[in-house]
Amino acid sequence: MSTEVRKPIISGNWKMNHNHFEAIQSIQKLAYLLTKDDFAAVDVTIHPPFTDLRSAQTLIDADELRFILGAQHCHESDSGAFTGEVSAQFLSKLNVNYVIVGHSERRQIFGETDEVVTAKIVAVQKHGMTPILCVGETLADREAGRTHEKVLGQVRAALTKRSVEQVRAMVIAYEPIWAIGTGKTATAQDAQLVISSIREEVAKVSSPLAATAVRLQYGGSVKASNIAEIMSQPDIDGVLVGGASLDSAEFARICQYRLRKD
Numbered sequence: 001m002s003t004e005v006r007k008p009i010i011s012g013n014w015k016m017n018h019n020h021f022e023a024i025q026s027i028q029k030l031a032y033l034l035t036k037d038d039f040a041a042v043d044v045t046i047h048p049p050f051t052d053l054r055s056a057q058t059l060i061d062a063d064e065l066r067f068i069l070g071a072q073h074c075h076e077s078d079s080g081a082f083t084g085e086v087s088a089q090f091l092s093k094l095n096v097n098y099v100i101v102g103h104s105e106r107r108q109i110f111g112e113t114d115e116v117v118t119a120k121i122v123a124v125q126k127h128g129m130t131p132i133l134c135v136g137e138t139l140a141d142r143e144a145g146r147t148h149e150k151v152l153g154q155v156r157a158a159l160t161k162r163s164v165e166q167v168r169a170m171v172i173a174y175e176p177i178w179a180i181g182t183g184k185t186a187t188a189q190d191a192q193l194v195i196s197s198i199r200e201e202v203a204k205v206s207s208p209l210a211a212t213a214v215r216l217q218y219g220g221s222v223k224a225s226n227i228a229e230i231m232s233q234p235d236i237d238g239v240l241v242g243g244a245s246l247d248s249a250e251f252a253r254i255c256q257y258r259l260r261k262d
């Protein structure tokens with residue numbers, strides 16, 4: 001089921017790091033380190049905090065950089081009495097193209113349920129952007145042998161009411177929660193096992209066409225030293241990188257994984 005050519009996608013989730021001055025510096029440094037060939041080989045999305053987006057967009061547009069601008073979160077309504085929230089509609093006006101939805105920190109710290117996650121996916125696609133849907137199990141789920149049940153349940157919930165076209169346009173990131181920011185990484189083979197079962201689930205709940213097209217990422221303590229092995233797995237089309245994306249030199253090395261043997 002993994003025969004279609006899917007362009008690799010490497011995403012940097014800065015979380016609540018880098019003010020807008022630091023964001024500009026980081027993007028400039030990354031732009032200096034990456035080549036035209038790198039951008040031809042991989043899509044690079046960067047997801048700064050909301051307050052950095054306008055500065056990042058202006059820089060990307062002015063210097064014609066090939067980064068794809070992303071956000072980390074959005075509200076599912078277009079506007080209204082939701083103090084402190086930012087809508088998908090507002091993000092689309094900033095040329096944001098990708099929005100992370102259902103990150104485990106949003107699910108765990110801010111109580112986002114599968115229903116809320118589904119509503120955000122609908123809002124993101126309604127405004128012409130691509131959701132990066134995050135799914136993943138806790139350590140307790142994993143130790144109880146419930147990894148597939150948990151992850152595939154999140155996938156099923158998120159894909160309800162999405163057309164084949166909408167599903168194939170999505171990105172799904174498998175992020176085992178015990179591997180996020182902990183320095184622990186799933187083995188490439190373990191990640192492949194879960195990710196291939198996500199692809200099979202997409203075939204069942206949507207269609208085989210969507211399953212061969214949808215891009216699937218791994219996330220959880222990805223670094224320059226482990227990316228090549230992760231990307232060598234047949235169903236893994238990219239990575240979602242947190243901590244290591246804050247260091248432009250390290251993130252550039254991650255984006256250039258295909259050039260190295262280490």
Ligand code: PEP
Binds near residue numbers: 222
């Ligand atoms: C993340 O924030 O999605 C993530 C995978 O973080 P880290 O790479 O730091 O584990």
